[in-house]
Amino acid sequence: MKKVLFTIALFCFAVSASIGQTSLTKGNWRGWLQRADGKQIVFSFTLQYSHNQPQLSIINSPEKLQVKALRITSDSISFSMPVFESAFKAKIINADSLQGEWTKGSSSKNTVLPFFASTREPARFQPVKGKAAHMLNGKYTVKFSGFRGNAGEPAIAVFKQDGSHLTGSILTPTGDYRYLDGLVTGDSLLLSTFDGVHAFLITATVKDNHQLTDGKFYSGAVVHEEWTAYKNDTATLPDLAAMYLKNKEEDKPAFSFTDIDGKQVNLSDARFKDKVVILQLMGSWCPNCMDETAFLSEWYKKNHQRGVEIIGLAYEYSTDFQRSQNSLRKFQQRFQVDYPLLITGVTVSDTLRTEKTLPLFTHIKTFPTSIILDKNGRVRKIDTGFFGPGTGDYYTHYKQEFEATISELLKEQKDITKS
Template identity: 55%
Template sequence: MYKKTLGIGLLALLSVGATAQTSLQQGAWRAALQRNDGNSIIFNLDIQQQKGKTVFYIVNHPEKMRADDVTIVKDSVFINMPFFESAFRLKIISKDSLSGTWIRKTTSKDIVMPFTATTKQAYRFPAVNGDAAASADGKWKIDFTKGTGSEREAIGQFSQKGNQVTGSILTPSGDYRYLSGIVTGDSLQLSTFDGIHAIVFTGKINKGNITDGNVYSGPVSKEKWTAVKDDNAALSTEQFTKLKDGEDGTLNFSFPDIDGKQVSIKDKRFKNKVVIIQLMGSWCPNCMDETAFLSEYYNKNKQKGIEIVGLAYEYSTDVKRSAASIRKFQKRFDVKYPLLITPATVSDPSRTEKTLPQLTAIKVFPTTLILDKSGKVTEITTDFYGPGTGDYYTRYKAAFEKKIDELLAK
């Protein structure tokens, strides 16, 4: 999962060239990323003709994500994703078939997965076991188990209509965004793809339990999961990052923004303001959701005396590469607050000491710091959950806005 910790992971409005304008069938497509073990990660596309261009959408109900950096050369389709360092290199096989690879950059080597898409089976998962004989609807207490035997807790929040299931899974360090799938017989299948997350969940539902669960993520990762229906399921409230003992809450940093301008927390624009500091990365899907929320909030409320600044921890110390990736967030979400490039990569074990030495280790992304008008840290939170989590997102926004209003009133 990727909110905050590293993880795996077409969003797509694709603007296609003249040679392909009429070659791809409009409507629902089924896309598959092929894993090394023979399993597939399934998601859906919706292809339409709009204003003379072919438009692709990545569908994780209810979300449709788009991208418009696309080049067509004869029968080749090159798609650079609107978020993340992620791309597709495809070939048009026929009007109803695409084939190629998905490529995602990381801190080291690229992840490459074979990709196919077709209109011939437009569903997400086939109803091979007939109608739903069980229900995934409601809240579930989930335990994930890795091959080493280590466990981690989570909550599943699902909604089922007929045999169609939507929802999300939340962990103490973030959420899996929008999951879509099906229950047929007693079998549950859920999946998501957003340019980083590329995941399928499978399991068996039996009298308030989910057993025989597998999670297939990216080209090779696999873990087990089980769940128990529990309307009172809750996650631990561990605070991952704190002020170090003896610190008074004053920060002191200065980093370049994506245009190379140096920005310091001591600058005049932050004086006597309530300041939100977003610790993020352009590789992080939950950071994408938080950026969408913070940008809208800032644009509506900045006149009240608030400021926001994002500190990005990227895959490399190549400033040009980092700026190009962060700029995608800025453009898509109309971000008016500064996004700064820190000198530490997300994988650097000394990233906290190099950037915010007043804090204990930064363990998850995004992490949010809130400063009062005197410039002191009053709160450090890692409990952002995105719009795919429904009520959890609604409650987060309400608590955030209440906290800021209280600080503004002082």
């Protein structure tokens, strides 16, 4: 008995010591991903404790991405992002310092970058040049140089500046850069974002209120582009991501895929009969799909009783069903998705992805894309222009237009001659 009590006491002491060793400093942290070219993609996160349990959240003002899968041992910390195949493993150097790696899954070779974090200078960027010399509120036309000889996408920047603090986003024909956060110090612009997939650092010289020069854009491990911008309140984007029906007479798509619970779902199922149906072309790897899913999931809960259904069609990194299922399950749980998410079994990188899944249409150029069907199951709108909450007025306009489209289709009576 004495031996047993001694063993228990020794175990309790070890656990107590372990808890003491793993107590990281709570509050604001500054993290960064170290590129081989010396550039640091910086981001902010907070670490708090609730009932002695650590809670970590990635911050992109005003977004807070709370990490669920967090594990701390005596000398290390590991956590996965709430969505995406994106995870960190790091050694605890001391209570205020971490060093390790960030790994992001892909359709081929994973991206791996050195990761560091500290509480000693928790601000995302330091105002090394003092107060902002200029104010950048408004809309700017952006010109990118392109990467590895490719022509840069046309783009629009939307900025909101409060003192030196700068937020906003960059919009392109294929999506937006979500929440950018940073500052203007002197004549320098510094912005970054990190959401598990997007890992961006953006810098520029602010020539005046109307012009940005010497811009640099760094993404992930290797992407590097140059950019310039000028203020343009009437800036627009070309519809380079447009998708169409190949034949207007063949406007009634049909498909059958397996959902994440292993059940077969057919567009002809009774659940969708005589309903307005939204087909969400998406992937669990896609940050803009995350924003659209957040919007659609909340909207569906409030509106599906009006006679609307949504079906998510997922194009994943691989044809491995379990890998796709695990990634999409994170999406479903994170955004409490009540509509079916179907695994097409066709990868996003497959050049024949459209022909294999939705052969009535021209090539799928961007994710997310929404296809809206009327009560007769016929295509009434194809929307490749989703811009998320980081884009301000663009997001507001998208939601208004979406609601107007659905409301008009719900007013229509089903035409039995077209069934």
